């Protein structure tokens with residue numbers, strides 16, 4: 327059985343944990359090492375079961391505790407070369423396992439795939455995780471517009487963790503200076519609830535069973551507005567799965583990720 331734990335998500339920090347076959351993959355480590363351990367224990371995840379820490383990019387809200395916890399647990403950080411170089415500069419010495427242009431990384435039961443993500447960081451990625459005979463999941467946050475490559479990468483996943491950062495009306499009434507508003511809403515900024523809903527409607531397929539809305543802005547969004555906007559877009563596609571909104575301050579889960587239905591060959 328494969329389970330997903332949302333340890334927390336938002337501009338103050340992002341982290342998810344996937345458990346399969348006795349191993350745990352930490353996906354993002356945007357809290358301090360101590361806070362990550364606290365949140366794992368709150369979810370009854372044994373830190374000793376962690377086999378790797380995969381991060382999309384070096385920004386603090388995604389990788390704050392990555393190198394410290396990796397060193398402490400004796401596990402590799404899985405990241406692009408650019409992200410690793412940026413992390414190694416100020417981080418604790420630990421092992422690196424590349425993913426991205428060099429192909430997927432394999433750690434324990436997890437195969438970690440990657441796709442470039444358009445964002446203002448060294449070499450940011452969207453990440454995909456496959457478990458043998460189990461579900462396939464992908465996470466993409468911190469991008470303003472999905473590229474064709476990203477759309478292709480996210481298709482046919484059973485679980486999608488996608489950014490729903492802001493509501494257009496709440497952003498324009500947020501009190502942020504216009505230049506900041508435009509940066510958030512720009513191609514290199516963040517994905518709005520509406521854009522997230524449109525992307526999910528495009529990616530919808532019969533075996534998409536779990537959607538997690540992540541990285542919500544505290545100032546320009548609310549869980550209710552994000553869920554309502556995306557649910558309306560997904561309902562039109564016939565989506566019958568579970569829609570979760572990732573909380574910032576406390577963990578959520580475990581969420582069981584169903585294995586894909588066996589294809590019967592006649």
Ligand SMILES: [Zn+2]
Pocket residue numbers: 383385445447468
């Ligand atoms: Zn970022």
Ligand SMILES: [Zn+2]
Pocket residue numbers: 337385387388467468541
């Ligand atoms: Zn971020």
